[in-house]
Amino acid sequence: MRVALYARVSTADKDQNPENQLVLLRREAERAGDTIIKEYVDEKSGGSSNRKAFQELMRDAGKRRFDLVRVFALDRFSSEGIEKVFEHTAALEQAGVQFWSYCEPQLNTTGPVASLFKAIISWAADYRNQRHSENVRLGQARKRAEVAAAGEEYQHGCRPTDVDIVAKVKRLGAEALSQRKISEATAYRSARSTAT
Template structure:
């Protein structure tokens, strides 16, 4: 199996050395008969995924340049919180890349607990998508309330259209501009242009 080794140490702790993690990971890779594709090393806090080696590793995983990521411990992989950890491991899973931790074998996607861990990853990804949808709906409701309070009309996906824009749409329509050209000139959607013109217009 072709594997990637990932090690991380914090810049705040000068006593740490990534080689301590890599020695163990190399030994485990050798024991399993793995071929090491690359060693990715960061010397940065794990509180953000904006780490050069980490980002490079995730991109290479997306290109399926290796089959497995080996890390010393989950907090070396990421200390952004459990939700982000599941997000990163879900990305690996979707790319067909497995995950293995020296200190947390129960979380490996290669062992007897693989099915359970993969189910948790899938649940976490679904929950995140659901929460994102809810946040979008809440944002739209807030915008509608703000627009209504200002006495304007809420147009989904765009800012409220004021009277000046409505008049500009009608002016261009009177000059026989096509609906599409009016939409491009005013930044108003095609459907909204047709609504303000209140007449069927051929889109060109």
């Protein structure tokens, strides 16, 4: 099997060396008869996906340059929280790339519990989509209430072009409003931008 190895240490962890992780991952790859395609190493906090080697790993996974990603531990792969870990592993799964953790074999997408972990990944992705949809609905409901309280009619999505925009600007200017307030009062804001 073609494999990629991913190792990460935080910049704050001066005593850590990614080689400690890579030695174990190379040994496991050799034991399994894998061919190591590339080793990806970040020396940066795992609290963000904005890591050079991590981004390269995910791009290469999308191009199917390897079949399996081996990491030392989930928190070395990402420490953004379990939802983001599931999101990243789901992206690998969609690309046809399996995931394997040295410290958490029960969460590998290979082996006897693979189907269970894949089901969890799928559930997490679905849950995230539901949360996003609910946030959009809540934002629209809040906007409707605000517009109704102002005595106006709520427009979902793009509102019609205001043919009297010049007159409205003049009227607001006569009320001694600042340019910023006038701009806010006349600018288009989509319903989507009101989501929480």
